[in-house]
Amino acid sequence: MTTRLRLLLLAVLAAVAPLRAKPNAPDWLRKAADTPVPAAFDAKAKAVVLHREVVYEVRPDGVVVSTERAAVRILQPEGQKHARAAAGFHLDTDKIRTALAWLISPAGDPIAYARKDFVELTPTNDTLFSDARTLHLNASGNAVAGATFGYEISVESRAVFSQFIEQLQGPLPILAQTIAVKLPGGWNLKSTFINHPKLEPVVQGGVFTWHIPPRLALPDEPFMPGNRRLTALLGIDLLVPNAAAGAARLLPRFATWVDLSVYFSRLNDEAAVTDAAIVAKAADLTKSANTPGDVVRALGRYAQKVNYISIAANLGRGGGYKPRPAPLTLQRNFGDCKDKASLLRALLRAKGIAAYPLSIYAGDNRAIWPEWPSPFQFNHAIIAIAVPADFPGPAVFDHPKFGRLLAFDPTDEDIPLGELPASHYGSQVLLEAGADGGLIELPPHPAEAFALRRTITAKLAATGALTARIAEQHHGHHAVAERQDLKSRTPDQYQKMTASWISSGIRGAKIANLRTEDRFEENGFSLSLELTAPAYGQSLRGKLLIFRPALIGRRRTTAFTETTRTQPILFSPSRVDETTTIELPSNHIVDELPAPVELRTAFARYTSRCTAADGVLKFVRQIDYYAAEIPASDYETVRKFFEQVIKAEQASAVLQRQAPQTAPAGPAAPP
Amino acid sequence: MRHVRAQRPWLAFFILGLLLSAPAMPGAAPTWTPLTPAEAAQTDSLVEPGAGAEIISRRVSIDDSNGNYAEYQHYLRVKIFNAAGVEDFLSHKIEYDRTSSVTGIEARTYKPDGTTVVLDKKSILDQQIVRHDSTRIRAKVVALPGVEPGCVIELRWTELRDDVQMIPMSFQGRHPARSVHYDFRAYEGLGLESISVNYRGPVPKLDSRGRYQLEMTNIKAYKDEPFAPPDVQTKPWLLIWYSSDRSETVEKYWQNYCRKLDELRSDRAKPRGDVSDRAKTLAAGAGTEDEKLRRLYEFCVTKIKNQNYGYAGFTDEQRKNLKANQTPSDTLKHARGTRTDINYLFIALARALNIDARLALVGDRDSFVPSVKYRHGLLFRETIVAIPREAGWLFLDPGSIFLPYGLLAPDNEGVTAVISDPKQARHAVTPMTSPETSAKHRRANLALSADGDLSGTVEVHYTGLQAFATKYDLEGETAGLREDYVRKEVARDLPLAVVTDVTVAGADSPTEPLKISYRLRVPNYADRTGQRLLFQPAVFQKGRAAYFTAETRENNISFRNNLTIYDEMRIALPSGFGLEEAVAPVPLFDLGPIGRYRTQISVVAGKSSIIYQRELTQRFIVVPPVHYTEVKRGFDFIHTQDNHTLSLLASGESPGVRTP
Incomplete structure (x- = not known):
């Protein structure tokens, strides 16, 4: 971030200078400011939305003006940060008609904020260019407990979509909420409630109004289901008369998933052009390919290596769903997810292999609401490729019409063909194949593929000094994570990261001979290193030697420290197997070893066992997580499980010297 | 028309900012240079093997001779080695605002197969970043075509900046560079001043074209490392600015500067009637000058609120509408003011x-530390008070909240202060607080159960700058947030600890000591084996990560403040257990100029409890990386000692604690 931007953001976000001498807040806000908050509504809340109203005014030409008004009461000083307003819009089709805010002090004195007090920002995270904008106002510097903050933002939109979605729940509890849609004569609408009981609107004079009952704030707990499974939403589909002026400009309604497939297919087919350059490239990439599987691998790998750049233009006109022509992506060697998928589709077509775009919600495999077909449900594009019947991999599935298909994500270049990013498995996705497309489900998480096997061979001296060799074999998503760690760092940085990790378990460890091997095609990764640590074990007067057999990767904390839980806990499958052998110092016998542990639950199994024979200690531990969703009522089981794992991994072994001698009680201080 | 404006108070921001931003701007090369055989064959960085990309050449040509605007011509040539390098150089955002413009963006990618891809100008996009009121920040954004490992990219553009007063030049960024070159043509008729930090290139001289040439070569990438000085003190950079008069010597400059400060003092700190009366009232009965000063100090810190902090009770709006104090009488009357007031x-x-x-x-020691070697008084930005003493100066800062009498804020310690004087150039280095003065004393009365749980009460007392820093963190926070702060602090060391009954006393007082107390319970603190309990008596150091884990070091190692941390853990042992072969850790370990580490374990009579005491004293010091191995070894040893384990044997006899 440059100096200018940094300084500006600091200045703006810290405080906002309001208009002078505009003493009156609107009546609706004053009325809200006088509203008492029921004491028992949400005892933990630091602020509450007293009133929220959203009105969509639809004009005959399909232009939609949405106006949101909200009033927020600051209950505690910690709630000051909620005295803020935000709205999103698209530059290509939308205009801000109104942006106003007020802050009414507990004594009733208002401060007014005008449009110029709002900051307009462009998202810059992974996007080089975007037509998306957000409008922000932060009045927290003036908010005190008991104050009421309110805003009114109105956006005029000429977007092409005949759908919109309204979020009915957020980080604050909401006491009262009204959503209204005003339609021109002859128009109608269909409403879909998501994560909320269906409500019938009050309809009068072309105005559909829903009065939403009070809502609690969205929870925030570790390992809970994604917000899309919890957030209450209202989806609106406009039913536009054919003769309406807006009918020509607006996209037709997506009554079914097939309708959406038809819409996307047209866009995709226009882009997946197979021209001479595409044909030549496909031929060049597959000149050594002997089988259809090899062809798919070669072209898939190429598509993964096309650079990722997101240029999100014409969003209000549907530009976010339209891939760029495949020849352009080929020539530029960059594109976003749909560009890369389209390029791959064109290359495959050049080799006579069919492929179908898939739209997916990346990041949460339970995010799709089947009851509401809409492009808004997806944020990512991947592809399904027709493959031979014997093509291996957990991402392969059978389609009743298209046969054996392989789901593949060309955006993620760290995952080999045949596998998928973890959060994609089990997702409902839209297969875009014209009238033959529709919502399908990807294969579930494979149970066995995500594993780490670690072997440690060590020697412990009587002084407590340790030498060891560690060898790790990673598979599946363990391998992906290691691969990403290695790629994103210089060798020196990777060495330092590894040293830091080893030191966290073995004090003062010095590592050497760090080697890695990435077996990308089989999604494997190996790592080995040697280490020395002068004082791993502690000697007590030369008579006892104490050390922890779990040398590295000892759990010392857990995400589950709260005593209560409201949401289910989600687990993904994974396995860690570790075997450690430690040659013990001569003249030492085992006095105590950690007790064996076996913990079995519906979501995980943990075992650890420590044995000693012939001067060698052997420590074996294994943890298996299963794909599981544990109800909040069983939270205590989860807490206890991790507490016991921590206890087991912190356990020590005690050796006794057989022939006590005068020996240093511990390591000497360095010079 | 060009004129020397009053030096804007931007300088410090420029210095900070130029080093916070990546050095994105290279110099002009008027022709394209195709891929050379050496570049094509290069597979690793020559400057820093293993890097994802290497800057072959970065050039910035600055022409400020115009008088109305400065023209910057930028040029960048980079060899890409792997995917990480591709990601770093694939796209570029070049920001500009109302005072600047960006034109002439051109780029080429020379691919390993010998082909060249030229950037299509239609793919250069213009993007708004921020819009607020009349402020606009925009950027030209461009994704370079054909970028892949093994390629060389070449990028150039022109930037015009209005009315430039200062020209920052940075040389080090996140990638190694073979050559970073600036050439600069100044506005004629004005003198030039400069500051250089860690610049290792040739001394810039005016060449036949009227330009100064500056270059550094073989620059490694900047690395973030723990316990390093601020990067503004570590990276190489220069700052050039215009000066209307260079005829005076540096000594004369500061002499005049101190005289002007004295005039300012006379004008702005004049003791008029009400101020004079108040002073006399406050000092009534005080014997020595020091006692008088202490009374004045206490009055200022307790009765006059610093209006820029939450404790003063102003909202942002109220603060903006406060009438500025013009005189000390105003400050006295309003009982509030800025730090300077x-x-x-x-x-x-x-x-x-x-x-x-x-x-x-x-x-400010956390930024570029100004020196009186340069003729730029604007680098000295923070107002404090200096009182002459026989052996130097007494520095005070009643305008900063929570500072005890005689102490300065941590970042104002150990730096040069310029002092007002009617006749001479006066400056002195501000003192460092002794480690013993800035201390954190933590006392715990704990009990270990037979199951290995640890519980009890903890009391933490903060003094000196430890109190200052913690009060500063807690300033303006509610009781609930203060409790959360305490819990988070404890959780850093003891992630499974349950903290209850938190009390915070003295956090809002400028003069009262700060005391935090709480009840602590740590389940499974000790490791229970079949017949033993194994535990670390250094409760708040257990499991903490080592200070230094890397084997090598690039930057200086900096311990930024003097401090002492005392821990006294009284741990009642469970009945039915006794100490076994107990050994104390090494009682004293000298870290040389860095500090000292001491521990002691004693057994309470009856062997029912142990008392563990630990003291770590750390001093402000900057250590060159050549001594890193010794520093690391020392702290590794302390880390080992902090994890010293005691064994309790069930129904065993305890021979007591022996020191090795």
């Missing part, structure tokens, strides 16, 4: 008592 009031009060309290300006 309060310090001026203190000077005025002291002067009313015929104490020679002077105005002093001081730098």
